[in-house]
Amino acid sequence: MAAQLLRTSIGDFSLHEYQLKRAGRSWSFLHTGAILTREQEQRFLACERDRLPYGVMLWPAAIALTHDVLGRGHALSGTRVLELGAGIGMPGIVAASLGARVLQVDRSEAALHVCKMNSVRNHVTSNEVRDADWEAFHSEERFDLVLGADVLYATTLHDRLRAICDAYLAPSGKVLFADPFREQSLPMLEAMEANGWRVTLAKWSIQVEGGERAIAIYEATRR
Numbered sequence: 668m669a670a671q672l673l674r675t676s677i678g679d680f681s682l683h684e685y686q687l688k689r690a691g692r693s694w695s696f697l698h699t700g701a702i703l704t705r706e707q708e709q710r711f712l713a714c715e716r717d718r719l720p721y722g723v724m725l726w727p728a729a730i731a732l733t734h735d736v737l738g739r740g741h742a743l744s745g746t747r748v749l750e751l752g753a754g755i756g757m758p759g760i761v762a763a764s765l766g767a768r769v770l771q772v773d774r775s776e777a778a779l780h781v782c783k784m785n786s787v788r789n790h791v792t793s794n795e796v797r798d799a800d801w802e803a804f805h806s807e808e809r810f811d812l813v814l815g816a817d818v819l820y821a822t823t824l825h826d827r828l829r830a831i832c833d834a835y836l837a838p839s840g841k842v843l844f845a846d847p848f849r850e851q852s853l854p855m856l857e858a859m860e861a862n863g864w865r866v867t868l869a870k871w872s873i874q875v876e877g878g879e880r881a882i883a884i885y886e887a888t889r890r
Contacts, residue, residue, distance in 0.1 A: 673699060673723065673777060682781070685725055687761075689737055694764070696785050698725040698755050703875040705847075722754045722778035728817040731871040731882035732845035733757040736765075736814070743767040746811040749835060751801065751828070752818045756782035756794075758845075759814060763794040770806065772799035801827045809837040816845040819852035829859060832887070842887040845871075847880065856885055865890050 671682040682697040702711050702724050711721070736743070736758045744766030750759035753771035755778065763769040763786075771794055773779050782796050801824060813836055818828065832842050846852045856866050866887045872879040 671697065673781060680723075683725075685730075685757075687733065687737075687757075689734075692764075694757075694761060694789050696725070696755055696757050696760075697781055697788065699723045699781075701725040703727050703873065703880060704877065705880070722752075722773060722775035723781045725755065726817050727873045727875065727880045728845035728847055728882050729754060729757050730873050731884060732814060732816040732843060733761050734871065735843060735845070735869070735884050736761050739765075741765055743812070747808060747837075748812045748814060749806070749810040750814040751831065752815055753782050753796070754778050754816070756785050756796070758816060759794055760785055760789050760791050762812070762814070763791045764789060767793065767812070769794040770808075770810075771796045772801075772804065774798065774800045801831065804831055806835055808835070809840070810835055811837050811840045813840065813842045815843070817847070819844055819846050819855050820849055822851050822854060825855040825858065828855065829862070832859075836889075838889070840888075842885075844885045844887070846883050846885065848883050852883075852885075856887075859887055863890050864888065 673680045673682055680699045685696045687694045702708050743762050746767045748762045748767045748769040750771040753759055753773045756771055759769045759771040779796055786794055860866050864887045866885055869884040871882045
């Protein structure tokens with residue numbers, strides 16, 4: 668069978684499949700390539716970030732966050748979830764398959780397209796995939812859970828991320844950020860703690876070629 672293609676304004680890209688299985692259930696996600704090790708990441712950022720659509724790559728933080736969401740199981744049923752920078756949509760789609768109503772936002776047309784493909788692929792209907800820039804994000808709803816995988820790398824976006832959490836998280840809600848222990852993520856988390864949030868850390872290890880990749884899951888709740 669011929670590989671599926673993602674057609675974009677900067678070229679056509681082959682789509683690969685990542686399968687996730689747990690407790691007798693399975694999910695399947697399309698992506699344009701996996702960037703799992705630090706070496707792969709450094710090579711991508713140095714040579715290919717302007718050529719390849721990074722929002723539709725498979726990143727280790729998304730894998731870790733998806734497993735964390737899975738671990739919350741049917742406690743997510745009936746909850747309202749916001750996924751920021753959804754990319755290929757793994758955490759949000761899994762949350763929707765567990766009974767949550769999910770809003771997934773991204774500003775990349777290619778990422779939105781693949782996220783919708785993955786929603787159909789996994790027979791998920793309780794999610795909405797929306798084109799939204801964080802600077803202009805608005806919702807009439809409040810969310811029980813806000814998700815973000817590898818969204819803390821740009822310090823220029825920290826203030827806006829905090830503003831979204833402040834404005835749209837339900838009073839007893841939780842924020843989950845997955846991050847590969849990037850130094851530039853810390854000012855955002857420290858600022859949240861200084862402004863009345865409680866931030867805890869869970870460490871995940873993702874199996875990669877030649878070993879493991881450590882990923883932090885930061886959970887933030889209001890004090």
